[in-house]
Amino acid sequence: MQVMSRQRGVSLIRTRRPEHAGGRPSGCGSARARECGFTLVELLITMAVALVLIMIAVPSFKNITLSNKLDTAANDIVNAIHVARMEAVKRNANTQLCSNSASANGAGTLGGACSTQSGAVYAIAGGGGASQVLAGTVGISGAVQLKGDVTAIRFGGQGLGQKVGTPGSYSGTVADICTSQSQMSKDNHRVITMTTGSILVTTTSSGACP
Numbered sequence: 001m002q003v004m005s006r007q008r009g010v011s012l013i014r015t016r017r018p019e020h021a022g023g024r025p026s027g028c029g030s031a032r033a034r035e036c037g038f039t040l041v042e043l044l045i046t047m048a049v050a051l052v053l054i055m056i057a058v059p060s061f062k063n064i065t066l067s068n069k070l071d072t073a074a075n076d077i078v079n080a081i082h083v084a085r086m087e088a089v090k091r092n093a094n095t096q097l098c099s100n101s102a103s104a105n106g107a108g109t110l111g112g113a114c115s116t117q118s119g120a121v122y123a124i125a126g127g128g129g130a131s132q133v134l135a136g137t138v139g140i141s142g143a144v145q146l147k148g149d150v151t152a153i154r155f156g157g158q159g160l161g162q163k164v165g166t167p168g169s170y171s172g173t174v175a176d177i178c179t180s181q182s183q184m185s186k187d188n189h190r191v192i193t194m195t196t197g198s199i200l201v202t203t204t205s206s207g208a209c210p
Helices: 018-023 030-036 040-091 109-114
Strands: 095-097 121-124 130-134 144-146 153-155 161-163 172-179 189-195 199-205
Touching: 040 095, 040 121, 040 130, 040 144, 040 153, 040 161, 040 172, 040 189, 040 199, 095 109, 109 121, 109 130
Parallel strands: none
Antiparallel strands: 095 121, 095 153, 121 130, 144 172, 153 161, 172 189, 189 199
16 A cells, blocks of 8 residues: 655745844844833942942052052161161171261261262272262152151171261161151051161051151
C-alpha cells in the first residue's frame, strides 16, 4: 500500500511584531519615551545627593593635602639634619644646619654663609671657606609655616650636634612646622626634636599657628 506524504504549506509573508507596527523600530519611540530618560524630580534628587557628597569630600581632601605638605616639609628638615651629620663625619669638619634667622646662625664662616636659608646645609671647605652641601628647604610658606625659628645646629667630626653658640650636645626642638587651625581641625603641627645631639623624633600636636 502506498502512503502519500502531505507537505505543509509555508507562508512567505513575515508576520510583523506588534512593536514594529507601522514600520517604527523598537526602542525609544513615542510610546516608550518615558522609559528612556529622567524626570525633573529624579534629576534634582541626583544633583542634591551629589552636592552633599561634594560638601563632605572637599574639606577632607583639603585636610589630607595640608597634612601631606606638613609631612613633606618636616621630612625635608630631618633629611637636612642627616646630611649635615654625615658630611661632618665624612669630611671630619664642621657643618651647619641653617636657621631662617641670621642671628641664630651666628657670625662665623658657616653662619655668614647660611644667611636666612632655612634648612640649608653648609660645610667648612678645604680653604677655610664655606661650601653649600644642601639647598634650603622649600614649601615652608603660605599655608605651611614655621612657629618660631629653626634651631641652627652645628655638627663636628664626631657627628654630634650642638646649638650654635651653645656648648654641649643639643637636646630640644629643632623646628615646629604648622598650619592654621582654621584649615586643619587638629594635628596641625609637626615638631622635630633632637636628643643628645643625635636622636631625632618627629611628633604631631594641635594648637595655634604661628
